Amino acid sequence: MKTIVKTIEVLDEQGLKDIEEMAKLLNQGETVVFPTETVYGLGANAFDPRAIKKIFKAKGRPMDNPLIVHVAKKEDIFPLVDEISESAKKLMAVFWPGPLTLVMKKSPRVSKEVTGGLNTVAIRVPKHPIARAFIAAGKCPVAAPSANISGRPSPTRFKHVMDDLMERVGGMILSQDSEVGLESTVVDTTVEPPMILRPGDITYEDLKKVLGEVRVSENISNIDENMIPDKILSPGMKYTHYSPQGELFVVKGRQEEITQKINGFLKKHKGNKMNIGILACDETMNHYKEGLILSLGSILDPKEMGRNIFAALRTFDELGVLKIYAEDISLNNETLALINRLYKAAGYQFL
Ligand code: TXA
Ligand code: MG
Numbered sequence: 001m002k003t004i005v006k007t008i009e010v011l012d013e014q015g016l017k018d019i020e021e022m023a024k025l026l027n028q029g030e031t032v033v034f035p036t037e038t039v040y041g042l043g044a045n046a047f048d049p050r051a052i053k054k055i056f057k058a059k060g061r062p063m064d065n066p067l068i069v070h071v072a073k074k075e076d077i078f079p080l081v082d083e084i085s086e087s088a089k090k091l092m093a094v095f096w097p098g099p100l101t102l103v104m105k106k107s108p109r110v111s112k113e114v115t116g117g118l119n120t121v122a123i124r125v126p127k128h129p130i131a132r133a134f135i136a137a138g139k140c141p142v143a144a145p146s147a148n149i150s151g152r153p154s155p156t157r158f159k160h161v162m163d164d165l166m167e168r169v170g171g172m173i174l175s176q177d178s179e180v181g182l183e184s185t186v187v188d189t190t191v192e193p194p195m196i197l198r199p200g201d202i203t204y205e206d207l208k209k210v211l212g213e214v215r216v217s218e219n220i221s222n223i224d225e226n227m228i229p230d231k232i233l234s235p236g237m238k239y240t241h242y243s244p245q246g247e248l249f250v251v252k253g254r255q256e257e258i259t260q261k262i263n264g265f266l267k268k269h270k271g272n273k274m275n276i277g278i279l280a281c282d283e284t285m286n287h288y289k290e291g292l293i294l295s296l297g298s299i300l301d302p303k304e305m306g307r308n309i310f311a312a313l314r315t316f317d318e319l320g321v322l323k324i325y326a327e328d329i330s331l332n333n334e335t336l337a338l339i340n341r342l343y344k345a346a347g348y349q350f351l
Contacts, residue, residue: 036178041147052111068144080109156178193211309338
């Protein structure tokens with residue numbers, strides 16, 4: 001399949017013309033990649049089951065893993081939902097547009113292809129101006145998972161999208177690096193108190209300030225080696241995720257212990273040390289003398305680390321790294337989403 005590619009940096013006259021062209025593809029039942037503030041998305045008309053099936057095919061995604069539906073403005077959710085709870089209304093007022101996805105009771109118009117057969121639908125109004133202009137131009141709700149091959153790290157740079165989906169999708173809008181770099185926070189608003197199903201840039205504390213009370217799904221709250229989820233609430237949480245090709249381990253302990261352990265692993269390794277990756281931060285990267293060392297950014301800036309994690313995992317792949325040792329990150333309100341992605345990428349392998 002030939003993929004039509006447009007690079008849009010700003011929404012000037014040419015940018016808007018390109019958006020119109022991509023929206024036309026969407027209306028013809030094609031899949032189109034577009035940038036959002038979280039990660040790049042692979043979109044299709046949510047009311048066109050044939051187009052939706054193309055998303056699953058392009059990504060190699062299991063059909064029972066439901067999609068998030070994106071709309072350009074809050075009013076556009078009415079055809080999609082049967083009920084908007086009081087909690088949902090509060091969250092919509094504060095966090096939309098933005099990196100928050102709300103699960104609500106679906107209307108009959110939303111097909112089982114989108115929801116994986118569930119009677120709920122996940123919805124988000126993205127903040128990214130190009131995403132909003134594209135969805136508005138398409139005049140339809142846009143179902144869009146992250147624009148990566150299933151199981152690979154989510155795409156936060158246009159290069160990741162090209163690497164994974166060139167010739168597999170109808171169109172691509174390429175733009176700048178994703179601002180957040182982690183997928184949206186997913187909150188189930190069909191239950192009281194609402195429950196966080198996937199942590200993201202909008203944190204537990206942010207939600208609590210607005211709702212008073214909020215729960216965290218069991219498979220993210222007790223985040224350690226004992227937490228391999230048994231209760232799967234967000235269907236996407238049950239699949240291998242974000243995995244680099246090299247084998248990834250999270251190294252636990254106090255900082256000095258972590259450094260010592262990793263340096264020990266390096267010493268034992270007989271082959272080319274550049275086959276060993278180390279995922280560190282600005283403050284610790286100088287503690288390592290061998291191996292392929294990448295920093296996620298400053299430990300004092302979890303948002304910066306979140307922006308870089310998926311790109312770092314892909315860089316290790318590109319450089320043919322076979323084993324990656326990642327320093328553990330200490331858990332708090334701001335690091336929960338980052339840790340959740342790191343542990344999932346490692347398949348909960350700890351050293
Ligand atoms: O930031 C994001 O959310 C990005 C951008 C493109 O918007 N999208 C994204 O989509 O991350 P995806 O498909 O990679 O992740 C969707 C998540 C999955 O964990 C899925 O199981 C969950 O949302 N989800 C979708 N519909 C759901 C529903 N009805 N109930 C519970 N979880 C749902
Ligand atoms: Mg995804």
